[in-house]
Amino acid sequence: MTTPTPTSAARAAANRRRAPRPPGEPAAVLPVARIAVDLPLAHLDRPFDYMVPASLDSVAVPGCRVRVRFAGQLVDGYLLERSESSEHVGKLSPLAKVVSDQSVLSPEVARLARAVADRYGGTLADVLRLAVPPRHAAVEKEPTSPRDAAAEQPGSPPLQPWSSYPTGPSFVEGLVAARPVRAVWAALPGDGWVDAIAAAAAAARSAGRGALIVVPDQRDVDRVAAGLQRSLGAAGYVALTAEVGPRERYRRWLAVRRGDVRVVVGTRAAMFAPVVDLGLAVVWDDGDDLHAEPHAPYPHVREVVALRSLLDGAALLVGGHAVTAEGAALVERGFAQPIAARRTIVRAAAPRVRAIDDAVGATDDPSARAARLPSVAWQTARDALQSGPVLIQVPRRGYVPAVGCARCHARALCTTCHGPLGLAGSAAAPTCRWCGRVDTTWSCAECGFDRLRARVIGARRTADELGRAFASTPVVTSGAGDVKAFVSARPALVVATPGAEPVAEGGYCAALLLDAWALLGRHDLRAGEEAVRRWLNAAALVRPADAGGRVVVVADAAPRAVQAVVRWDPVGFAQRELQERVEAHLPPAVRLAVLTGSAGAVDDVVARAALPAAVEVLGPTAEADGSVRAIVRGPLSSASSFVSALRRAQGERSARKEAEHVRLQIDPVMLA
DNA sequence: TTCTGGACGCCA
DNA sequence: GGCGTCCAGAAG
Numbered sequence: 255m256t257t258p259t260p261t262s263a264a265r266a267a268a269n270r271r272r273a274p275r276p277p278g279e280p281a282a283v284l285p286v287a288r289i290a291v292d293l294p295l296a297h298l299d300r301p302f303d304y305m306v307p308a309s310l311d312s313v314a315v316p317g318c319r320v321r322v323r324f325a326g327q328l329v330d331g332y333l334l335e336r337s338e339s340s341e342h343v344g345k346l347s348p349l350a351k352v353v354s355d356q357s358v359l360s361p362e363v364a365r366l367a368r369a370v371a372d373r374y375g376g377t378l379a380d381v382l383r384l385a386v387p388p389r390h391a392a393v394e395k396e397p398t399s400p401r402d403a404a405a406e407q408p409g410s411p412p413l414q415p416w417s418s419y420p421t422g423p424s425f426v427e428g429l430v431a432a433r434p435v436r437a438v439w440a441a442l443p444g445d446g447w448v449d450a451i452a453a454a455a456a457a458a459r460s461a462g463r464g465a466l467i468v469v470p471d472q473r474d475v476d477r478v479a480a481g482l483q484r485s486l487g488a489a490g491y492v493a494l495t496a497e498v499g500p501r502e503r504y505r506r507w508l509a510v511r512r513g514d515v516r517v518v519v520g521t522r523a524a525m526f527a528p529v530v531d532l533g534l535a536v537v538w539d540d541g542d543d544l545h546a547e548p549h550a551p552y553p554h555v556r557e558v559v560a561l562r563s564l565l566d567g568a569a570l571l572v573g574g575h576a577v578t579a580e581g582a583a584l585v586e587r588g589f590a591q592p593i594a595a596r597r598t599i600v601r602a603a604a605p606r607v608r609a610i611d612d613a614v615g616a617t618d619d620p621s622a623r624a625a626r627l628p629s630v631a632w633q634t635a636r637d638a639l640q641s642g643p644v645l646i647q648v649p650r651r652g653y654v655p656a657v658g659c660a661r662c663h664a665r666a667l668c669t670t671c672h673g674p675l676g677l678a679g680s681a682a683a684p685t686c687r688w689c690g691r692v693d694t695t696w697s698c699a700e701c702g703f704d705r706l707r708a709r710v711i712g713a714r715r716t717a718d719e720l721g722r723a724f725a726s727t728p729v730v731t732s733g734a735g736d737v738k739a740f741v742s743a744r745p746a747l748v749v750a751t752p753g754a755e756p757v758a759e760g761g762y763c764a765a766l767l768l769d770a771w772a773l774l775g776r777h778d779l780r781a782g783e784e785a786v787r788r789w790l791n792a793a794a795l796v797r798p799a800d801a802g803g804r805v806v807v808v809a810d811a812a813p814r815a816v817q818a819v820v821r822w823d824p825v826g827f828a829q830r831e832l833q834e835r836v837e838a839h840l841p842p843a844v845r846l847a848v849l850t851g852s853a854g855a856v857d858d859v860v861a862r863a864a865l866p867a868a869v870e871v872l873g874p875t876a877e878a879d880g881s882v883r884a885i886v887r888g889p890l891s892s893a894s895s896f897v898s899a900l901r902r903a904q905g906e907r908s909a910r911k912e913a914e915h916v917r918l919q920i921d922p923v924m925l926a
Numbered sequence: 927t928t929c930t931g932g933a934c935g936c937c938a
Numbered sequence: 939g940g941c942g943t944c945c946a947g948a949a950g
Contacts, residue, residue, distance in 0.1 A: 323927095323928090324927095325927060325928060325929080326927035326928035326929075327927050327928085
């Protein structure tokens with residue numbers, strides 16, 4: 255019998271027609287696999303049951319990555335659990351493939367991811383994409399090297415860093431006793447917070463449990479890692495950050511998942527790190543907007559670790575030099591205890607802070623005027639430079655991005671198109687940054703004054719000017735793209751943008767916080783809170799007043815925010831900020847859902863959600879890009895129900911294959 | 927992308 | 939009434 259040689263096209267057609275290979279017998283025990291499929295459709299955000307063939311029985315472990323045939327297509331997914339039976343009426347498809355028998359999704363993280371998806375009106379698949387890093391097959395095959403077992407077991411963790419706070423020792427005792435203690439912590443100025451966090455992690459570890467510490471950026475990871483090194487030894491912790499590259503990061507992540515390392519410090523993405531038996535979750539500087547995840551469903555580190563502490567029975571520590579309104583709310587509703595030092599201790603640790611109005615000073619001293627420094631700031635810097643480094647905090651890097659009225663500081667806008675005016679160079683005429691017109695006839699729309707001044711002076715220009723004003727003093731700059739972690743104790747001017755301030759050996763002798771009103775002038779509801787946070791973080795790097803530490807805030811606006819820094823009272827400021835949010839019906843006093851999309855689509859979601867009476871809809875308002883934005887606002891008591899109603903409405907739209915996407919954001923940090 | 931079930935049409 | 943075909947909707 256001869257077989258005609260088929261053409262390749264014919265063979266392909268035959269393959270397509272060929273009946274699927276018989277799946278084989280189901281596994282003898284737990285033959286059903288509950289699978290979370292990785293699909294972006296909201297109405298498919300639920301587990302689907304598949305049959306586990308006997309051939310895959312040993313590798314189809316809970317938490318492993320699988321491929322399944324879903325509506326004809328192969329899709330990725332996670333095996334959530336094995337089960338004896340299925341609710342599904344009808345035949346189950348077999349698992350197509352077990353990608354790897356490494357369990358990457360722990361039951362705890364799966365449960366957390368579901369809770370985060372519900373809290374933020376998103377899908378499990380979206381959260382899992384944030385929680386589980388992409389696979390590196392070679393790394394999975396490497397032999398494991400248990401590290402924590404070899405780590406020196408800490409004796410009794412040092413209470414010392416916490417003894418400055420009245421409620422500190424009892425918090426640490428709670429950790430040692432594996433109790434789910436929760437605290438909002440106003441850290442003393444200085445760098446003692448690093449060892450305090452390291453001690454807290456050691457306390458959790460001494461109870462046999464793990465710890466997770468999430469900080470805003472790499473430099474803070476390095477600082478905390480150094481502290482953990484001191485309290486737990488090099489083998490006792492691991493740093494999870496993007497800096498080490500995806501391969502090493504996956505290696506470390508797997509070590510955490512396997513329980514080889516029990517303490518993790520990392521940036522935002524580490525909030526989902528699968529720490530085994532989590533005993534403590536920490537977020538440092540929770541007001542930093544780096545803690546807001548920019549990918550759907552836009553979860554915030556503070557909320558995620560708070561959820562984790564609840565679900566895992568872990569302790570929670572929300573700390574910073576500043577306190578957010580959200581932190582104050584956790585205390586007010588009794589969810590967390592406050593940890594703050596007494597006023598005498600705070601005063602002893604803090605530098606002396608003065609606020610001066612920059613309209614007053616810059617007259618007499620010509621060098622000071624050249625550097626745009628009010629004379630008090632100038633003198634403070636000059637005196638401090640006798641003994642050590644001086645920090646100058648400026649709002650932004652770069653060259654004079656915008657100009658304003660020299661008298662009232664109102665933004666200078668183009669007379670033709672109302673775009674912002676800018677100065678391209680030191681000698682250039684003001685030019686519109688939108689339409690490019692050179693505007694020589696400007697006068698202030700607010701007060702009629704006709705002279706301009708730089709509204710925000712960049713770090714580079716400030717550095718230039720200071721270098722000229724303080725000739726013979728070295729000038730160091732630190733900002734976006736070139737961030738320095740440390741400076742020595744030698745006298746130097748250190749010009750930095752907020753968040754990029756280097757730590758000075760022994761502390762700065764002084765700090766000047768320049769153009770403070772530019773921070774306060776942000777078109778943002780959190781401008782005050784953000785200004786206080788940035789000032790306190792900079793001032794915390796300065797020596798105590800007794801050691802000569804001085805801070806000058808050059809600010810002529812928002813006395814409440816300035817006073818909070820002068821009095822070093824982050825808790826009082828946060829409480830008043832929270833009170834204002836209550837009165838203004840803003841988070842965290844209420845829950846907001848922001849819907850963005852085409853007018854029709856946004857209306858559709860709002861209509862389908864059939865929102866309860868206690869929930870109000872603001873807008874929709876037209877956005878610059880042609881989309882619209884609606885804000886749905888409701889009391890916390892109905893938050894989960896109205897968020898899930900909005901999510902269901904999203905699901906109905908995805909089931910109907912509506913092309914127009916509506917973005918749903920819950921309590922976004924940036925709300926202009 | 928594949929499957930299924932209901933609607934519909936054609937024939938006996 | 940029975941059977942085949944087509945299409946929409948769902949998707950294990």
